[in-house]
Amino acid sequence: MTNTKKAFLKTIKWFKELLPILFWVIILISMLKESWLFEYMTGYLSNNFKSALLVDLVWSLSVGNIINAYIIAHNFWDLNEYILVISTFLIAWMTVWFIQIPAEIHYLWKKFTIVRNILSFSFSIVGAYLVYFLYNL
């Protein structure tokens, strides 16, 4: 098999895994947008530490493709009003993997996994504040 064909098939395989997830994310977002829960979710959060911590805690439990994170953040929160929430959400989604801790411990190391996840969890908020300040300079 040529390299081009291999690369093409690898990309197709990745897309086949992504598409069903992407569609259920879109359907869930649409269902939420039409329900009272959406107003509650957006109204409860604001650009403060408490909201950032809450988002960090909730989304550290989830993992998934970053494209889904972009779509969720874009549809749920306005960038100018919720920059801190969006940044925390994106960083936590991609760097803190609480539900994958057993697998991480298995392959890497218990102490390393704990240190890495605690640092990443804290840095989600630190990073979000840095983005917030630089964006508003």
Add this chain to the structure above:
Amino acid sequence: MKKNKNTKIPWNYLFFMIVCFIYLLSVFFSFDYFLNVGKWVFKIFFEQILWVLVIVFIFMFVLNLVLKKKSVKHLIKDSKNSTKYIFSIIWWILSMGPAYIWYPFLKELKDNWLNNGHIATFIYARVVKIPFFAAMIFYFWLKYTIIFNLVLIFLAFLIWVLTNFIFWIMKKS
């Protein structure tokens, strides 16, 4: 003798079917809700996602064509400590797929050539995603995309320093 075929549905397809089923059920409760959700699905897919997927597909295809695990291993193996750090960031930025599929590869690198700081950096730099830059600019604009990614690269460096520092203290005590 008949072969026992594995007919297990993958979890992502199963979840998709469950969500579709819940959505279809909503028609019995409120037809307006059902229609409005349908409109949102079309709007989000055609206005926000379709063309982003095309660009992501092209980027991923090119990356799959040029990037090989073997060549990265050789680069890391033969380079100096500081260069290893840079390779850690670049490789992870370019890597794709769920994180857990990379654990065995990370373990191999950790056991042979990289320290804890490098691996932590490796994982942290994952949030910077070059194949998805166009998507990020589309959703959050250029200014935010640039600031966000620069901050993340800076934090990846801090993670390296802090992880090594913490393990240095642990080793001493």
